[in-house]
Amino acid sequence: MRITDALLGEHAVLHDLFATLRDIAGRGGEIAEIRGAVLVLERLLVAHARVEEELLFPALDPHLGRTGPLMVMRAEHRGIDDLLDAARVESDPTALKATIADLLDLAAGHFAKEERALFPMARRFLDEATLTALGGRWAQRRAVVVDAAGCGG
Numbered sequence: 001m002r003i004t005d006a007l008l009g010e011h012a013v014l015h016d017l018f019a020t021l022r023d024i025a026g027r028g029g030e031i032a033e034i035r036g037a038v039l040v041l042e043r044l045l046v047a048h049a050r051v052e053e054e055l056l057f058p059a060l061d062p063h064l065g066r067t068g069p070l071m072v073m074r075a076e077h078r079g080i081d082d083l084l085d086a087a088r089v090e091s092d093p094t095a096l097k098a099t100i101a102d103l104l105d106l107a108a109g110h111f112a113k114e115e116r117a118l119f120p121m122a123r124r125f126l127d128e129a130t131l132t133a134l135g136g137r138w139a140q141r142r143a144v145v146v147d148a149a150g151c152g153g
């Protein structure tokens with residue numbers, strides 16, 4: 001499996017989680033309920049960004065340079081981290097909802113850039129063997145079995 005396909009699959013799950021959090025915050029959920037949803041989102045989002053920063057981005061650095069799109073992507077990851085930190089300590093419900101709205105806007109925009117620009121660039125600049133090898137490292141980290149030889153009987 002190509003790493004770009006694996007990351008797109010993670011985006012699909014995270015898109016759902018963004019919508020869930022937006023619903024909870026939007027219908028005026030209890031602060032504890034909102035915090036619980038933010039904790040789950042934080043764990044998944046941070047792990048997702050780490051895979052991108054440790055596997056995909058370094059493979060693209062020689063092709064794209066450390067400036068340009070990769071600089072933007074890394075800066076947006078830091079921006080997401082900062083908003084997650086702010087959400088963790090915010091105790092005022094109105095301010096917490098505003099922080100979450102900013103977080104979801106930034107994350108959704110970031111995902112759109114990756115899906116429309118960065119991942120297509122990765123598929124253009126990296127050959128199939130590299131994309132698949134990185135996908136193998138993703139599977140190992142995520143403890144997912146991608147290629148179970150012999151399952152066909």
Ligand SMILES: [Fe+2]
Binds near residue numbers: 049052073077114
């Ligand atoms: Fe990202």
Ligand SMILES: [Fe+2]
Binds near residue numbers: 007111
């Ligand atoms: Fe991503």
